Amino acid sequence: MKPNTIISESARPIWQIPIAALFFTVATFILLFALYDIHLSEEGFTLFLHRLEPCIIFISIAIGFTLTKSIHIDIENSRFRPTYNIGPVKLGSWQTIKNYQYVSVFHQPTIGGDYIFEVNLWYDNNKHFELYEEDNYKEAFLIGFELSEQLNIDLLDATEPNNFKWVDKKEWKAKMASGKID
Incomplete structure (x- = not known):
């Protein structure tokens, strides 16, 4: 019996990686522009928030092109961890069953x-x-x-x-x- 098993969705097609990179890059430039041109006033803060809207949209699209799900199973310790992978970033916590x-x-x-x-x-x-x-x-x-x-x-x-x-x-x-x- 294997002490650890990983059940994973198949990898994203290779053509989705450059598309996701493009959307992440555009979102980064929008964020940098919004931070560069920030004004410390109520009107400046409102303008900053309006400039973040497209950034959030582009990040959401990029995540859609890179998100995969995996289940890590530690049989020896009766633990399972569902993870959502966005590129090299893995989000998830262990659950004992x-x-x-x-x-x-x-x-x-x-x-x-x-x-x-x-x-x-x-x-x-x-x-x-x-x-x-x-x-x-x-x-x-x-x-x-x-x-x-x-x-x-x-x-x-x-x-x-x-x-x-x-x-x-x-x-x-x-x-x-x-x-x-x-």
């Missing part, structure tokens, strides 16, 4: 009519920790399977509404060994 019950994989409809598959860790009877979202069933299921194996708990396949079933993990191991995962 005891009494693991099972891992579930289910699908959630999206606004466009497609489905997204979610992997959740259930604990303390009715609480859950959202671990992962993916539009690919196979990838989401493999993440759920691996985590259930590491924690030595059951895996619930809840991808069919009103037809939830517990996964026979021995059968899945055999499928994985033969390479016949559908």
Whole structure:
């Protein structure tokens, strides 16, 4: 069993990095201009705040091009840390979870009519920790399977509404060994 695991969204496409850099650069220049031309009066402060509005907009757009989510799992100490990564900056804190019950994989409809598959860790009877979202069933299921194996708990396949079933993990191991995962 691995003592530490990281479940992460896939990296942003390479073309988004220069776009984010451009928006961060423009926001920096707007902020520097606003600070350079600041006047210590009520009218000057109002002008400063109006100049910050586009800066905030550009920073928000840049963050949208760089934001990714990761879950750090410290199995040895029963801790989970969801982090939001904006470039090299990671924001998140550790949460302790005891009494693991099972891992579930289910699908959630999206606004466009497609489905997204979610992997959740259930604990303390009715609480859950959202671990992962993916539009690919196979990838989401493999993440759920691996985590259930590491924690030595059951895996619930809840991808069919009103037809939830517990996964026979021995059968899945055999499928994985033969390479016949559908």
